[in-house]
Amino acid sequence: MTNPEVVEFMIDKAKRLARMGVDAFRIDYALGQPHGFLQSLREQLQAIRNDIVVFGEVWAQGIGKELAGQLYFKNEDRLNEFLAQDSPVTE
Numbered sequence: 001m002t003n004p005e006v007v008e009f010m011i012d013k014a015k016r017l018a019r020m021g022v023d024a025f026r027i028d029y030a031l032g033q034p035h036g037f038l039q040s041l042r043e044q045l046q047a048i049r050n051d052i053v054v055f056g057e058v059w060a061q062g063i064g065k066e067l068a069g070q071l072y073f074k075n076e077d078r079l080n081e082f083l084a085q086d087s088p089v090t091e
Contacts, residue, residue: 018048030056
C-alpha cells in the first residue's frame with residue numbers, strides 16, 4: 001500500500017468505523033503492509049479513542065510495535081496438509 005490516495009482512503013474508512021463504535025481492527029497479511037501505514041493507522045485510530053486495538057496476521061517473525069498484537073500461524077505445514085486431503089471432513 002504505497003499509493004498515498006489509497007492509504008488516505010483506507011485510513012479514512014477505518015476512522016469512520018471507529019467513530020461508529022468499532023473498537024478493533026484486524027489486518028490480514030500485516031507483513032505485506034508498509035510499517036509506516038500500520039503506524040499511521042494505529043495512531044490515527046487511537047487519536048479517536050485510545051482503547052482501539054489494531055492487530056495483525058503474520059506468518060513469520062512478526063513486525064514490531066506498529067500493532068497491538070499479532071497472530072502467528074506457525075502451523076502452516078499442518079494447514080497445507082489438511083487442505084491437500086482428498087477426503088471430506090466428517091463430524
